[in-house]
Amino acid sequence: MDAKVIKEEQIGRSVPRMEGAAKVTGRAEYIHNIRLPGVLHGKMFRSRIAHGRIVSIDTSAARAVAGVHSVVTGEDIQRLIAEPYYGPAFHDQPVLALHKVRYVGEPVAVVLATDPHVAEYAAGLITAQYEELPAVFNEVEAATSPIHVHDELKPAITFPDLKHLKGKRGTNIALDYKLRRGDVEAQFASAAHVFEHEFHTQHIMHTPFEPFVALAEPMDDSITIHTSTQMPAYVRLEIARLLGWPENKVKVRTAWLGGGFGAKVYVKIEPMVVALALLARRPVKMSLTMEEQFYVIGKHATTFRIKSAVTADGRISARKCEVFWNGGAYADIGPRVSQKSGFTSTGPYRIEHAQIDSAEIYTNLPPAGAFRGFGIPQLVWAYESHTDIIARALNIDPLEFRRRNILREGDEHPTGTAMRDAEFEEVLVRISARMGWDQPFDRGTGTKRRGRGIAIGVKASIAPTTSFALVNVSADGSAVLFCNTIDMGQGSNTSMAQLVAQVLGTSSERVRVTQADTDVTPFDMGTLGSRSMFHMGHAVRLAAEHAREQLEALCAETGIEYQDEHSIAQAFRKKFGMQAGNIFGVGHYTSRYQPADHDTGMSKEITPFWMIGGTGIELEVDTETGHVTILRMVNVVDAGRAVNPRVVDTQISGAALMQMGATLSEEMVFNEGELTNPSLAFYKIPGMRDMPVAIENEALEAETRSGPFGAKGVGESGTFGVSPAIANAIDDAIGVRLYSLPLTPEAIYRGICAARGEPLVD
């Protein structure tokens, strides 16, 4: 029998989520639920100014409150950690503000108390004196401003392309990715048509429903951190670095995550709880409120200047992209976002002459980092709006214009990387087929006008990254997978179990997946950027294959034919005389990557796989009020082979609806650096009545030849096309083009007024 022949196909099965019963009975474990005897609760006192030197912090009133254990400031942290600065790209973020504050909402002190109400009350009694400094908020202004958020740049050693910024002073630029291909200026000078636009996106927040929560538990010679994180291995590494401890003295564990969406990557509040616990010598829990989340991390606001040269026959010959990313006061993973997404700023088009400048910029706002799509939705918003404007100006059907320019298999992306397993055109074809693009369309009448639009985006995955996995097969043939991929709702535990079962020839239901615990689950870069199905998928496949080899050897040794878990159980019994023993299979995978050339920004290998997503929108605009009703949303992605089709469908639809919120309503509104709407009452995410009248999703029947069983990541692809497809449909309906998100009814109505030459007067 062929060793790889299996009884029942596990790939492509819509296995119900393994944690289903736990989640519908309310019994699923979240870090949110952890209670420990003797735990202290921490509540923060935050800066009320955007930029200033700390003159003094008065904690006396807080300390005097009955029940307060202690009040901790940045200087106290420094007694424990001499250089208490953390961050994946730059070591720029203090555990608690030291010497300076750099944004409204920055943590300045923490009150510890057994009763969280006491801690909260006491934190309200703390006051601080600052010497206020001028602040800078806008990303374009900050790029050249004499106001500097940091005196000196302190890149972490992790990323070689940040090395040249070490020790740099007098700048807010935390990354300056450049691509130079061909000669764009010559093309602009000679092209039949040149188009130039500027687009903006707003600050938004992930608002995971389980707000940031972590609990640090000091042990005799180690520390255990229970945290709602997407990156347990990285938390361990960074905490060990800060404390100067070996990694094995730091244990990081998670449970089910109540949402992540990129908010919970790298480290967030973990350094704080660890430092507090070590100072207090007691377990410390910090459980942020929804309001506080807005001061931890958000999504970059951007300004994107895009210019294209187009030939007389409608081909894009050159494109110049200048992207300014508003990174806020601390870099977090922002520089990675600016660079990795910067790679694809020109869009999914074949363009011979390309120039990209993608810059991460410090400002005096809350930090910005990874957010479902890792920067791509901001870019697609701009280049697909721009693309549509061009097509309409040239009187070419927007679909046809895209097809004329779209990258095809084997084409070279402007970065120099070849397109492989990237079904751009098929995505366009399927969207247009589902929408009946070539059919007549009801455009509405009177004050209700209808339009439709499409958009498509591309993402290069994050590389190079590494995943390890371990499969433990028990003597009854059941298996446990140890892996650090975090199931934050995307169904990864179920999908990973399917991969194990596929290889072992058992059923998915016979495989359990442990929750991450860095004492036992092996290293993984983290659950972000849709990397897990590809990277961890390979590691899990390899681990399962390794286990299978040993199982086959065991069967051969005991003279039993390898078939399924029953034969495995028989073999164990025969070998050990009873139901005893284990087989461990290990596997690991590192994606290939070739760093971009420093001068040209080009690389033959920027990504191990391409992510592609597109959206078609039909909508109706109320021309008297600017209200938009999305009648139909069609999302099509190339996700390679779907391991679990139902999970894939939910990922596509969830991503698209989340991006719909970012398009129509969500916005962190700042007034001189102060956030005016940090609550779900004033920061509006979509609810049931905001959903499109109809939504349909499709994952192409495609295969990623380099992926495990043909699969690749899908968590973000549904976000790509949504914003520009909506803007394009609005333009189609009423002839109004909008350049800034969100597309609120008022913005649309103002556009309508402006278009008829009667701007709305305030």
Place this chain on the structure above:
Amino acid sequence: MTVANRTIAFTLNGAPVSAAIGTHHTLLEVVRDTFGLNGARESCGQGLCGCCTLIVNGQSVSGCLYLAAFADGTDVRTVESMAVEGKLSSLQQAFIECGAFQCGFCTSGFLLMSEQLLAQNPNPSEAEIRNYLSGNLCRCATYPEVIRAVRLAASRPQER
């Protein structure tokens, strides 16, 4: 200010219980911290997301905005009461079958509210489901699946 200053007695998922509370404690805190029932959770803290949904005297309330003191003498139910002796209710089963949750943090609230809806309106239209559940938010946006699950449960004979 830490001292519990009164005792309340109520019925929790069918069993009589009592708890020492402070006047400033919410019913959500008591259900979670005193009784260890973790199905209801605080998320938005403003009664908008529905993660903290509890049923008091047969009516849904936001546990995060409901003073524990007011629960004295009432009948309180949580999501933990939905499965009887380990047997999932038809709604719970439908949620699993339709994949009507992702991260699961908001799921308890959606289940309890859907249960209330079906008790009042055994065969709701999609519009009625959207309206009734519009006060529950799901950041994973698993809304289409929730609607399908409610309709599926409605289509099945009551076996709870």
Place this chain on the structure above:
Amino acid sequence: MTPFELLEPQTLPEALALLSDDDAGIRPIGGGTALMLMMKAAVLAPTRLVSLRGLQGTLGSIAMTADGALHLGGLASLSALEHSALVAQHAPVITRAMTHLSNVRVRNVATVGGALAHADPHMDLPPVLAALDARVQIAGPLGTRELTIDELISGYYETALKRNEIITGVQIPASAGRAAGRCAAYLKCTTRAADDWPALGVAVSFLYSNRTISDARVVIGAATDRPTRARAAEALLSQSMGDATTLQKAGDALAAEVQFTTDAQGSAAYKRQLARVHLGRAVNAALAQT
């Protein structure tokens, strides 16, 4: 939140005796949805809360009075209004408004009295009640008094209520009832998400006979700092047939006469446009029920 004294009187005189006109730290609490939000945000840290829940039996009723008015108890919950057959019969505009007011859980707890006493300009009930000529009944240590909504809500989060007074009920006069031939509608317009504080609420009511509108009431909420009557619009609507030209004129008049405010839901200029458009839509919605 911080601890406070919580008192639970069982009678109105007891409750009134526990309140104080001088002490801002003493507050009555009904459903408490708004109060809890303020306490959780530490905007309010009362020393004493006087729960009115013990009065629900006496002040929670919904009934017709002898003179044909609809009485809504101050402690009646909004969901009680929503499901009341009497309300549906006498003032169906309230029934319809309830289904889109906040959410089910809030309506289960929030009370009529609280919805008036809070005086957040974005609330739905005050403009609806104002358009129905409702009288608010108030009890205090010196006895009872009645105010119109306009008299009660004096400004942005401001009322004419003294700290030691309680809203015991609201009466919608027979003349504002369905049986008297009064048509009414309430439209609200949100601008960020379907479920949101409105940017505008428009309540209209009028008599309609012989295809003619008379005695029109137009009350604007949310877009203003307090519920605001639009008398010029009312005058244009009255004695009209509610035709498109009249609606447009009335909308323009409304836009001109009302002082709109800018807030997170929209600019004053935009709200003015919303009001202009929604007046006609509200009148048509009311006419559709005739």
